[in-house]
Amino acid sequence: MITDLLTEPCRSIDPAFVKAWQRGLDVLQPTPSELKHGQELHRSLTICEHYGFLPEIWSERAVASYLSAGDGLSYVDFQRQQSYLRTADFAQSPETREAFLAALRQAGVHGLVLPVNDYGESIADAMVRIAAYRHLCLEFSDALFQTTKTDDIEQARRDGSTALIFSLSGLPLFGAGEMTDPGALLDWVEIWYGMGVRFMHVGYNRRNVFADGCGERNDGGLSELGRDLVAKMNEVGMIVDVPHSSRRTLLEAVEISTRPVIASHIGCQAVFDGARCKSDEEIKAIASTGGYVGIYSIPSFLGDHADLNQMLRHVEHAIRVVGPEHVVISTDLGHKTEPPQPLPRVRGGWRRRMAAGRNPFKAEGKDSAEHFGGSLAWTNRPLITVGLVKMGLRDDEIAKIHYGNLRRVLG
Numbered sequence: 001m002i003t004d005l006l007t008e009p010c011r012s013i014d015p016a017f018v019k020a021w022q023r024g025l026d027v028l029q030p031t032p033s034e035l036k037h038g039q040e041l042h043r044s045l046t047i048c049e050h051y052g053f054l055p056e057i058w059s060e061r062a063v064a065s066y067l068s069a070g071d072g073l074s075y076v077d078f079q080r081q082q083s084y085l086r087t088a089d090f091a092q093s094p095e096t097r098e099a100f101l102a103a104l105r106q107a108g109v110h111g112l113v114l115p116v117n118d119y120g121e122s123i124a125d126a127m128v129r130i131a132a133y134r135h136l137c138l139e140f141s142d143a144l145f146q147t148t149k150t151d152d153i154e155q156a157r158r159d160g161s162t163a164l165i166f167s168l169s170g171l172p173l174f175g176a177g178e179m180t181d182p183g184a185l186l187d188w189v190e191i192w193y194g195m196g197v198r199f200m201h202v203g204y205n206r207r208n209v210f211a212d213g214c215g216e217r218n219d220g221g222l223s224e225l226g227r228d229l230v231a232k233m234n235e236v237g238m239i240v241d242v243p244h245s246s247r248r249t250l251l252e253a254v255e256i257s258t259r260p261v262i263a264s265h266i267g268c269q270a271v272f273d274g275a276r277c278k279s280d281e282e283i284k285a286i287a288s289t290g291g292y293v294g295i296y297s298i299p300s301f302l303g304d305h306a307d308l309n310q311m312l313r314h315v316e317h318a319i320r321v322v323g324p325e326h327v328v329i330s331t332d333l334g335h336k337t338e339p340p341q342p343l344p345r346v347r348g349g350w351r352r353r354m355a356a357g358r359n360p361f362k363a364e365g366k367d368s369a370e371h372f373g374g375s376l377a378w379t380n381r382p383l384i385t386v387g388l389v390k391m392g393l394r395d396d397e398i399a400k401i402h403y404g405n406l407r408r409v410l411g
Contacts, residue, residue: 014099014102014103014106016377017102017103017106017377017379020375020377020379020380021375021377021379021380021383023374023375023377024308024374024375024377024380024383025383027307027308027309027374027375028308028309028383028386028387028390030386030387030389030390031390034386034389034390035386037389038382038383038385038386038387038388038389038390039382039385039386041385041389041395041398042108042381042382042385042386043108045157045385045398045399045402045403046110046111046153046154046157046399046402046403047108047109047110047111047157047381047385047402047403048109048110048111048112048113048153048328048329048402048403048406049107049109049111049112049113049329049330049331049381050113050264050265050292050294050328050329050330050406051113051115051167051243051264051265051294051296051330051331051332052109052112052113052114052330052331052332052333052334052378053114053115053333053334054087054100054104054112054114054133054136054144054164054334055099055100055103055104055334055335055336055337055378056086056087056334056335056336056337057090057096057099057100057337058086058090058096058337058338058339058340059085059086059089059090059092059093059096060093060340061085061089061092062082062085062086062089062090063339063340063341063343065078065081065082065085066082066339066343067343067344079125080124080125080128083125083128083129083132084128084129084131084132087129087132087133087136088132088133088135088136088139091135091136091139091140097139097140099337100140101140101143103335103378103379104143104162106379106381107335107378107379107380107381107382108381108382109162109381110153110154110156110157110161110162110163110403111150111153111156111162111163111165111403111406112162112163112164112165113165113167113199113264113330113406114133114164114165114166114167115167115168115169116129116130116133116166116167116168116197117129117168117169117170117172118169119169119170119201119204119244120170120204121172121174122172122173122174122175123172123174123175123176123188124174124175125172126168126172130166130195133146133164133166134146137164142159142161143160143161143162144161144162144164145161145162145163145164146163146164146165146166146196147163147164147165147196148165148196148198150406150407150410150411153403153406153407154403165196165198165199165410166195166196166197166198166199167197167198167199167200167241167264168192168197168199168200168201169200169201169204169244170200170201170202170203170204170208170210171185171188171189171192171200171210171229172188173185173209176188182225182228185225186228186229186232189229189232189233189236189238190232190236192238193236193237193238197238198237198238198239198410199238199239199241199262199264200233200238200239200240200241201241201242201243201244201245202222202226202229202230202233202240202241202242202245202249202253203226203242203244203245203246203249204244205244205275207220209223209225209226210222210223210225210226210229211223211226211245211246211249211253212245212246212248212249213244213245213246213249214244214245214246214247214275214276215275216246219246219247219248219249220246220248221246221248221249221251221252222248222249222252222253222256226249227252227256230253230256230257231256233259234257234258234259237259239259239260239261239262239291239409239410240253240257240259240261240262241261241262241263241264242261242262242263242286243263243264243265243266243276243294244276245263247278247279247282250263250278250282250285250286251281251282251285254285254286254288254289257289259289260289260290260291260292260409261286261289261291262286262291262292262293262294262409263278263282263283263286263291263293263294264294264330265294265295265296265330265331265332266278266293266294266295266296267295267296267301267302267303267314268280268283268295268314268317268318268321270317271302271303271310271313271314271317272301272302272303272304272314274301274303276296276301277301278293280321283318283321283322283326284321284322286322286326287321287322287323287325287326290408290409291326291409292325292326292327292328292405292406292409293318293322293326293327293328294327294328294329294330295311295314295315295318295327295328295329295330296311296330296331296332296333297311297331297332297333297376297378298331298332298333299374299376302314306374306376307374307375307376308374308375308376308380308383308384308387309387310374311376311384312384312387312388312391315327315329315387315388315391315401316391319391319393324393324397324398324400324401325400325405326405327401327405328401328402328405328406329384329401329402331376331378331381333376333378334378335377335378335379385398385402388401
């Protein structure tokens with residue numbers, strides 16, 4: 001039976017899960033013993049998504065708001081409204097609540113490092129997103145909770161729930177104070193830490209006041225303010241994350257940081273020479289701090305024939321370079337339902353584009369088709385464990401990749 005292939009417990013199985021699962025099996029082609037051992041191991045281990053997203057379920061109110069374009073709201077306010085509705089409004093309906101919980105159960109994720117802002121958004125935007133996630137934790141108190149402690153992730157496995165650890169995709173600058181007083185900007189690191197944020201990017205694809213990103217032709221590395229930012233993060237205990245950073249920014253952050261540095265969601269340049277992929281030198285530099293690199297599942301960033309096997313090739317290469325002690329899984333994805341009707345594109349967002357830059361790396365239209373066709377569906381997380389078994393890794397090495405390395409670094 002197809003249900004025997006799916007992770008337990010799963011009280012209701014979405015046909016989309018079954019289709020994605022079967023496609024994933026077709027791509028991976030494990031032996032019966034590899035499949036059986038991988039599934040059993042996945043159910044026995046503490047499983048973490050080291051950078052990814054909660055399931056996003058469209059609600060009727062979110063669709064209505066989108067179609068009305070926020071009834072005359074400015075683009076910024078419209079996006080803020082959409083962010084909240086698409087993150088949390090589905091909790092009002094029994095059907096959409098169950099769709100959310102079914103996706104969580106199917107993936108079998110006990111810990112999730114969750115970005116609570118998009119780069120270039122304001123403090124107000126991030127606050128709205130955090131409020132939405134806090135609302136979900138209250139609405140689904142038996143299934144979700146925010147934490148800063150790794151022990152809570154193990155408790156989540158025992159309870160059948162998911163622990164959320166907040167991450168920032170860069171320090172929100174709009175609304176943080178005047179640029180003439182950089183110290184006031186850095187004070188926000190401690191404030192965000194007090195709100196439970198434990199990871200933060202120092203830069204993004206483009207140049208900002210702190211550092212250059214991987215989309216810059218002239219790589220200037222960390223600015224002096226960026227060096228101060230790394231020092232402040234070290235001081236309060238927030239982990240420096242450099243997935244979108246330039247080569248020089250990454251190496252300089254590694255050089256000056258007194259705590260582990262991570263690159264939470266990347267690919268390996270030796271497998272695919274993409275802008276978001278890191279060289280062996282950079283991967284080794286991250287490992288030298290005691291940190292880890294996380295391999296993503298975004299098809300357009302994996303290279304040609306971007307499927308589950310290609311993603312595992314990136315994992316395998318990183319393991320060959322630095323060992324399983326410094327490699328994790330960070331899909332940079334989440335499960336999303338399709339809206340109940342086709343929706344027009346709403347244009348705008350100049351402020352965010354000015355801050356983050358247009359994404360020059362994404363192949364338009366590829367991700368939506370290849371994500372499932374590959375099948376890199378977020379709900380196929382148990383098949384990643386099967387793939388690690390097929391790779392020949394020991395159970396204890398797989399346990400480190402799924403949780404042990406996060407436990408060490410966050411501790």
